[in-house]
Amino acid sequence: MLEGMVYYLRSNARTRRLSxxxxxxxxxxxxxxxxxxxxxxxxxxxxRRSAWLRQRLNLPSGETVSWxxxxxxxxxxxxxxxDLPRTVNYQLPIVLEGTPHASFLQAxxxxxxxxxxxxxxxxxxxxxxxxxxxxxxxxxxHELARDNWYxxxxxxxxxxxxxPRKRVAGTVATLCSPxxxxxxxxxxxxxxxxxxxxxxxxxxxxxxVDRFVLPYAGHRYQAETLALLGIPEVKIxxxxxxxxxxxxxxxxxxxxxxxxxxxxxxxxxxxxxxxGATGKDSPGRLIYSSRYDVASRRVxxxxxxxxxxxxxGFEDLILSRMSVKEQARAIFDAKAVxxxxxxxxxxxxxxxxxxxLIEIFSPGWVNRFQWYMCNHIGVRFAYLxxxxxxxxxxxxxxxxxxxxxxxxxxxxxxxxxxxLA
Numbered sequence: 001m002l003e004g005m006v007y008y009l010r011s012n013a014r015t016r017r018l019s020x021x022x023x024x025x026x027x028x029x030x031x032x033x034x035x036x037x038x039x040x041x042x043x044x045x046x047x048r049r050s051a052w053l054r055q056r057l058n059l060p061s062g063e064t065v066s067w068x069x070x071x072x073x074x075x076x077x078x079x080x081x082x083d084l085p086r087t088v089n090y091q092l093p094i095v096l097e098g099t100p101h102a103s104f105l106q107a108x109x110x111x112x113x114x115x116x117x118x119x120x121x122x123x124x125x126x127x128x129x130x131x132x133x134x135x136x137x138x139x140x141x142h143e144l145a146r147d148n149w150y151x152x153x154x155x156x157x158x159x160x161x162x163x164p165r166k167r168v169a170g171t172v173a174t175l176c177s178p179x180x181x182x183x184x185x186x187x188x189x190x191x192x193x194x195x196x197x198x199x200x201x202x203x204x205x206x207x208x209v210d211r212f213v214l215p216y217a218g219h220r221y222q223a224e225t226l227a228l229l230g231i232p233e234v235k236i237x238x239x240x241x242x243x244x245x246x247x248x249x250x251x252x253x254x255x256x257x258x259x260x261x262x263x264x265x266x267x268x269x270x271x272x273x274x275x276g277a278t279g280k281d282s283p284g285r286l287i288y289s290s291r292y293d294v295a296s297r298r299v300x301x302x303x304x305x306x307x308x309x310x311x312x313g314f315e316d317l318i319l320s321r322m323s324v325k326e327q328a329r330a331i332f333d334a335k336a337v338x339x340x341x342x343x344x345x346x347x348x349x350x351x352x353x354x355x356x357l358i359e360i361f362s363p364g365w366v367n368r369f370q371w372y373m374c375n376h377i378g379v380r381f382a383y384l385x386x387x388x389x390x391x392x393x394x395x396x397x398x399x400x401x402x403x404x405x406x407x408x409x410x411x412x413x414x415x416x417x418x419x420l421a
Contacts, residue, residue: 054138057161058244060124061138064154067116068143076135077120080202082253083265085114090375094382096413101366101385112263116254117202118144123250124165125213127243130178132156133252144252146178163244168237170210172247173199176239177255181215185320186343186369188215188222189270190262195253196229197269204251206231213237213245221324228273262372270349271377274328283352286314286420287330289339293318296401297340299360305406309338312421319344336420338411340404345370353378356418360406362386364399382418384410 054061066072067079088110093100122136130146132154145154156162177191192214199206206229216222216238226233237243255261288309291298299305306316319327320343328350331337336356339345348357348370356379359370363385374381386404415421 058165059138059159059162060132060134060140060156062157063137063139064142064145065135065139066142067118072142073139075118075120075139075141076137077118077123080117080119081114082117082198082201083112083115083263085111087111088375090371091381093371094380094414094417096384096410096417101383103366103368104371107368113261115198115263115265117198117204118250118252118254120250120252122246122248123252124244124246125172125174125250125252126156126162127176127213127239128155128159128241130181131174131176131213131239133174133250141252143254146176148178163242166243166245168211168245168247170247171208171249171251172211172213172237172245173204173209173251173253174213174239175253176213176215181239183215183217183219184343185219185221186346188225189324189343189346189349190266190369190373191255193225193270193273194261194263194266195255197266197273198253199251200269201265202253209235209251211235211237211247213239213243215239224324225273262369262376264376267349267373267376271328274324275332275350283333283335283355285330285334286312287334287337288314288316289337289344289347290316290318291340291342291344293320294342296403297342297362298403299340300403300405301408304408305411308408308412312415314338319347336418341365341367341370346373348379349373349377351377351379354380356380356382356420358411358414358418359383360386360404362399362402362404365402380418382414384414 053059064072065075067075090108090110092108093104099105118133118141120133120135124134124138126132129148131144132146133141133144135141140154140156145156147155175192175195177187179187180191196206212231212235214236216236223233226236237245288306290302292302317330319330322330327347331347331350332352334351334355336358337345337348337351338358338360340360345357345359346369351357357370357374359381361383366383366385371381373379384406387407412421
């Protein structure tokens with residue numbers, strides 16, 4: 001027994017010493033990673049100083065150019081203006097009490113950026129993340145570098161080598177987005193599809209484009225989009241990190257990284273593509289959009305939510321099981337839509353002016369994506385925050401996919417406030 005006590009005391013002492021050292025070890029590890037990142041950057045920068053090495057490692061020049069920034073050189077190409085920038089006074093969300101979430105207050109007076117299409121003779125494209133565009137000199141177009149949020153420097157400049165460059169004849173249009181790359185229906189609908197409209201408004205006929213670079217994975221909604229646009233699948237080059245090409249003529253629409261890329265013109269194009277001609281009948285359907293078939297942002301007490309909503313005449317729809325045109329028609333015919341935040345609610349783009357959306361958020365992830373759209377098309381936007389006990393101050397990526405729990409009393413109050421009950 002004495003030996004056991006001695007062993008216990010010694011092991012406890014070792015544990016305490018280890019726990020005391022852990023913060024120091026953690027700081028050293030973080031510092032080491034930072035040092036390695038800096039070394040990689042300087043090594044990559046050094047490699048770019050040699051034209052011979054750049055050519056063999058398929059690296060860009062390391063210089064940036066811009067149409068927008070007056071302090072940078074201009075690209076070797078042409079910029080075709082499409083939509084003018086405009087200041088937008090967004091209608092704040094409808095809430096039960098207090099003021100809306102800080103993210104809405106910050107963006108209440110916003111600005112939709114002017115859009116344009118870049119045309120680059122001999123331009124190149126690397127498909128990593130959301131895509132990197134280079135002019136014929138190998139200079140990176142600053143505003144067309146769709147890198148991940150936390151990259152301290154463009155990944156195209158820190159990579160030690162890029163994939164072998166493939167030559168593609170004719171005109172190649174790259175229509176990419178960081179978020180649509182993960183087979184995300186909502187970002188396909190609002191990031192990718194509006195770019196086709198930008199090409200058309202810039203006077204570029206889709207049939208005149210030889211190849212399209214897209215985050216294409218053969219999903220039904222993607223195939224449906226291409227069919228409506230009259231683009232055969234053989235013209236598609238799927239975008240991923242292994243793609244690195246040079247085209248005779250590279251055509252790239254510009255979109256921003258935040259919600260300001262959701263413009264009135266983009267909304268109108270998406271609606272016209274999937275809705276077509278619409279009648280003048282009054283909307284009457286009440287729709288609850290379920291996320292039962294996905295692994296994130298599900299409503300944990302959905303049975304209880306549906307039991308209440310069905311007393312008001314709501315129907316339960318899993319929109320992802322429908323074609324895009326069927327989803328568009330269902331939402332167009334709706335008087336109100338309720339659901340947890342996600343791609344399913346992107347279909348609110350098809351709603352009529354005067355209808356309503358109640359979006360349910362996790363306290364740690366309140367976003368403005370649907371709110372922007374509702375403002376552009378005249379839909380009343382309201383939201384509820386899940387009753388889960390989470391910090392509601394700043395949005396955090398770790399809560400991006402969190403499931404939600406709906407407070408039925410608050411849902412009932414919101415329905416009454418909107419005239420649905």
